[in-house]
Amino acid sequence: MELERIDNIPTDTIDGYRVRPGKPLPFGVSSVPGGLNFSVYTSAGTSCTLVLYSRTEESPLAEIRVPDYYRIGDVYSIVVYDLDYEDLEYGFKIDGPHEPEQGHRFDRTNVLMDPYARVISGRDEWGIEPNWDRSYQYRSRVAFDDFDWEGDSPLEIDDADLVIYELHVRSFTRNENSGVKFKGTYAGIVEKIPYLKALGINAVELMPVFEFDEFENSRMHPDTGEKLYNYWGYSTVAFFAPKAGFAASGKFGMQVDEFKQLVKELHKEGIEVILDVVFNHTAEGNERGPSISFKGLDNKIYYMLTPEGYYFNFSGTGNTLNCNNPVVRNLVLDCLRYWCAEYHIDGFRFDLASILGRDPWGAPLSNPPLLESLAFDPILSSCKLIAEAWDAGGLYQVGTFPAYGRWSEWNGKYRDTARRYLKGDDDQLGEMAQRVQGSPDLYQWNGRSPATSINFITCHDGFTLADLVSFNGKHNEANGENNCDGGDDNLSWNCGAEGWTEDQGIKSLRMKQSMNALTILLTSRGTPMLLMGDEFGRSQHGNNNAYCIDSPVSWVDWSLLESNHLLYDFTKNLVGFRHQHKCLRINRFDDPGSKHFPSCSFHGTNPWQVNWSSESKQLGWLMSCDDDSTSLMDAVYVASNMAHYATWFELPSLPTEYVWKLCFNTGDIQSPFQQSPAPYLESGILVGDRSVLIFTASPRET
Amino acid sequence: MDVALDSFKNWQVIKVAGQVDSKTVSDLRDFIDSELKQGHPVALELTEVPFMSSAGLRTLLTLQRKTTDMGVDLALIGVAPEIADTMKVTGFYQFFTIFESLQNLPGAE
Numbered sequence: 074m075e076l077e078r079i080d081n082i083p084t085d086t087i088d089g090y091r092v093r094p095g096k097p098l099p100f101g102v103s104s105v106p107g108g109l110n111f112s113v114y115t116s117a118g119t120s121c122t123l124v125l126y127s128r129t130e131e132s133p134l135a136e137i138r139v140p141d142y143y144r145i146g147d148v149y150s151i152v153v154y155d156l157d158y159e160d161l162e163y164g165f166k167i168d169g170p171h172e173p174e175q176g177h178r179f180d181r182t183n184v185l186m187d188p189y190a191r192v193i194s195g196r197d198e199w200g201i202e203p204n205w206d207r208s209y210q211y212r213s214r215v216a217f218d219d220f221d222w223e224g225d226s227p228l229e230i231d232d233a234d235l236v237i238y239e240l241h242v243r244s245f246t247r248n249e250n251s252g253v254k255f256k257g258t259y260a261g262i263v264e265k266i267p268y269l270k271a272l273g274i275n276a277v278e279l280m281p282v283f284e285f286d287e288f289e290n291s292r293m294h295p296d297t298g299e300k301l302y303n304y305w306g307y308s309t310v311a312f313f314a315p316k317a318g319f320a321a322s323g324k325f326g327m328q329v330d331e332f333k334q335l336v337k338e339l340h341k342e343g344i345e346v347i348l349d350v351v352f353n354h355t356a357e358g359n360e361r362g363p364s365i366s367f368k369g370l371d372n373k374i375y376y377m378l379t380p381e382g383y384y385f386n387f388s389g390t391g392n393t394l395n396c397n398n399p400v401v402r403n404l405v406l407d408c409l410r411y412w413c414a415e416y417h418i419d420g421f422r423f424d425l426a427s428i429l430g431r432d433p434w435g436a437p438l439s440n441p442p443l444l445e446s447l448a449f450d451p452i453l454s455s456c457k458l459i460a461e462a463w464d465a466g467g468l469y470q471v472g473t474f475p476a477y478g479r480w481s482e483w484n485g486k487y488r489d490t491a492r493r494y495l496k497g498d499d500d501q502l503g504e505m506a507q508r509v510q511g512s513p514d515l516y517q518w519n520g521r522s523p524a525t526s527i528n529f530i531t532c533h534d535g536f537t538l539a540d541l542v543s544f545n546g547k548h549n550e551a552n553g554e555n556n557c558d559g560g561d562d563n564l565s566w567n568c569g570a571e572g573w574t575e576d577q578g579i580k581s582l583r584m585k586q587s588m589n590a591l592t593i594l595l596t597s598r599g600t601p602m603l604l605m606g607d608e609f610g611r612s613q614h615g616n617n618n619a620y621c622i623d624s625p626v627s628w629v630d631w632s633l634l635e636s637n638h639l640l641y642d643f644t645k646n647l648v649g650f651r652h653q654h655k656c657l658r659i660n661r662f663d664d665p666g667s668k669h670f671p672s673c674s675f676h677g678t679n680p681w682q683v684n685w686s687s688e689s690k691q692l693g694w695l696m697s698c699d700d701d702s703t704s705l706m707d708a709v710y711v712a713s714n715m716a717h718y719a720t721w722f723e724l725p726s727l728p729t730e731y732v733w734k735l736c737f738n739t740g741d742i743q744s745p746f747q748q749s750p751a752p753y754l755e756s757g758i759l760v761g762d763r764s765v766l767i768f769t770a771s772p773r774e775t
Numbered sequence: 776m777d778v779a780l781d782s783f784k785n786w787q788v789i790k791v792a793g794q795v796d797s798k799t800v801s802d803l804r805d806f807i808d809s810e811l812k813q814g815h816p817v818a819l820e821l822t823e824v825p826f827m828s829s830a831g832l833r834t835l836l837t838l839q840r841k842t843t844d845m846g847v848d849l850a851l852i853g854v855a856p857e858i859a860d861t862m863k864v865t866g867f868y869q870f871f872t873i874f875e876s877l878q879n880l881p882g883a884e
Binding site: 157158159160217219220221254255258259260263320321322325326327330331333334337 | 796797798828829830832833836860861863864865866867870
């Protein structure tokens, strides 16, 4: 029997529309038979008007003043009947005090975006100059959310088995030489799935995809006249809406379906989707910024304010979202639940996550309610939660981020140590040994596991791998800030010439250093993360902060895949090697190891003896475990020599039933990896200058 | 938008002309509900359709479910390249069999 509701009838007519009191939950828009339920929260607002538009019209279709008795608590809700879902755009006008010094910034003439809007129009196609005369720039729309997933669900790959690939949606395929039809879009990534699959990664981490405005603070370069954008998008306009300008179908408003199709297709090939999410601040800026949504809905609730009503700026971008206010906390939770449940997202990486652990006045909390809520949420329970464990207000929490047994961290110390070790700095061996085994100094004492550590050497912030070995200093002139933006602590080394060179010796040293970096990264415990294009030497010409550049400088140059094919093959083999060797992915600090070796041991030029002295540049690590199904031992021995001279390494002795096989040798730049290596029968090996070797123990053939 | 029923060999053909969007889509849906007959495969002739909105594409999927329930084949005819692109990137395309013209239908030489 079909249940027919007896309350589904309009009770009033306002401005020509049939309406009735709505339901306060869920917030935003939900569909009810014959109509749409709108619900919005404002604690200090005194009245609410729902403004309806047709997609093609500048001026509103109707302004429906929500009757006061439709309000329950601080929530206005209304059902409006007979709407054209597809053509409809809407917003709210909220009346209330304009007393900035008290924290209130209401303006009853300004139309506000629904903070729960799932589709936004106004920036439908990337880079099309918006109509700035429009008073309501980011219009809320209604999502269908009826995608046919055909049985898909989040993949739940073990953290320890992940190899993450960080990419920017537009940069990845925008270049003319990307070979895809739908360049610079979600659909373009789908076309590249065979490539990602072949490379062997099993998670992509997408730089921000929540609706942002590439025109926020856009400007002309003072010298070149080139247009500079808010290209990376670390400035959220709408937390529930995918960026339309990244969708080939954005001009038809179908970005929701296109993004879901991307997730579905990646999942089919065993690749997880992690979103880089920015909850620390919004696109509304400080007191001089626009009032898009939160400022006009409840400024004092959503932002951290000084006693004088100015904006605290722990994010370095103007404002700070007040994440530990219970209302804002629920918004964040609702948002992540929505992306997890409705988009099947596998994990989230939180930009400047330390901000999420500050109280409403900015002080770090020992038990931050938001981080705890996320860690114990029933819907997010299998989602990866990854913190960028620092903020722009000076909080640095790598190793101390409140984890609740759930959170992992971008390990900035891994990056820094690996970079120093790679360029042959003194005093690095001890710390490198910690990083290689999953940073127990950071994570063992508090009961966390090696996969807590997201290991990386490069990410979107800073040099690409090719630039890390080609530049001593940043070259950010293209950003139009006189090379003052971007970090100065790059820990990079140009191998003998700054930037482009014809010197074959330097070029081959750079190639070797790139391979060394990848080898160390992929033989370390923890979860490795690669930056898009590093596998074939993508360069940004020394720009270490290309946040505003929408040009071939920031786009992946796919012609490098051919010219640097050896590096690509090397990386691919290395990723495959990691997947094959469980001993590299052990996710316990107290693992007993194998019958013959400890779980992780360190070696020098002589086995079991490391020269830990300041100037020492030679470190070997041997990882081992038993394969329960075959009762064979898995053992990998990595010998690294970061000195500028070749050094003899004696190999650790194996039990007689095993022999070493040399699988990778970056010192042999012509053929740095072997598909089917022969047994290596010498007792030791000369490891070339600045070279890394990987051996694996193989059962002796009788 | 205009809708008309035609036939071609053993196929029942729904000929659509004009834009299919939220303003017109209910006419198409009503037509399908009232005119489709059991037992014959269905061809939706879209050669004269320059644009299909999200609501239009969703109606195609509804029709696909309906023909599956009826146990008959469904074919789309003459889908404009732009519409096909949108269907591909949003995942709709994979649910359909698409032919350039009625003459290309299987068993219709």
